[in-house]
Amino acid sequence: MGTAEVAAALLRDHGRTYADEAGIRLRDKPSPLYRLLVLAVLCSTRIRADIATAAARELFSAGLRTPRAMADSAWQDRVDALGRAHYVRYDESTATALGEGARLLLDRWRGDLRRLREEAGGDTGALRARLMDVPRIGPVGADIFCREAQAVWPELRPFFDERSRAAAAELGLPRSAEGLAALVAAEDLARFAAALVRASLSKGSARGSG
Incomplete structure (x- = not known):
């Protein structure tokens, strides 16, 4: 599975922001x-x-x-x-x-x-x-706010905090914010960042799902 496919699977399976929840x-x-x-x-x-x-x-x-x-x-x-x-x-x-x-x-x-x-x-x-x-x-709370607020404050984009970037690296995805941003549409960045965090907390992952 290529990086674009992993990103798409993450959005599909875990792409709900914490604000939405x-x-x-x-x-x-x-x-x-x-x-x-x-x-x-x-x-x-x-x-x-x-x-x-x-x-x-x-x-x-x-x-x-x-x-x-x-x-x-x-x-x-x-x-x-x-x-x-x-x-x-x-x-x-x-x-x-x-x-x-x-x-x-x-x-x-x-x-x-x-x-x-x-x-x-x-x-x-x-x-x-x-x-x-x-x-x-x-710092953690500020990162959480910025990670989610990038959905409505475009100047924050792309914002991936240390936790989401570490999760990306574990999945074989780019670790840099710019590299991750290249995998999804701009309007999906907040959902993608949340998906990475959620995937790191779950037992399964995009890689494990095939």
């Missing part, structure tokens, strides 16, 4: 972008991705879909939403981080991550640095 219809609008940031916060602890996405869905179902709603919510309500998704061990500290992060977004970017994007001026490193000012978002 969390119920986020990602667009370049304040609420979906904020929900993606919340998902990145939730994925930044040592917890399974399916639990993180379930926790995101619980928070959003509770109406916590904007920085204002999150900032105005009770800390215990955030803890309870995380608990319903079995987001344990990190529920209390994450509830605190979500509240602090929402207030930071309101104070610094008026609740609109597109303002953060404008500040970065098309520079991915500058954008990642600003993201890491948000409580609980470190």
Whole structure:
């Protein structure tokens, strides 16, 4: 199986973004972008991705879909939403981080991550640095956000973090972002990056499926 065929198999079998799994219809609008940031916060602890996405869905179902709603919510309500998704061990500290992060977004970017994007001026490193000012978002969380946000912020493309590039190498695919980007259409880059991560977490792989 050639690299293009492996890429196609990955998209077919694993090509669902984590934003989609969390119920986020990602667009370049304040609420979906904020929900993606919340998902990145939730994925930044040592917890399974399916639990993180379930926790995101619980928070959003509770109406916590904007920085204002999150900032105005009770800390215990955030803890309870995380608990319903079995987001344990990190529920209390994450509830605190979500509240602090929402207030930071309101104070610094008026609740609109597109303002953060404008500040970065098309520079991915500058954008990642600003993201890491948000409580609980470190390099991994910033990578998760950028990996998914490239679907709506073209200046991030192609974005493949260390985890997705390592998974690509294990499958015999190019390790460089440019090499991987050559295998799929630009609009599929976010799905492809997610597929590589999902494949690395699954028992099977595109190579194993033939």
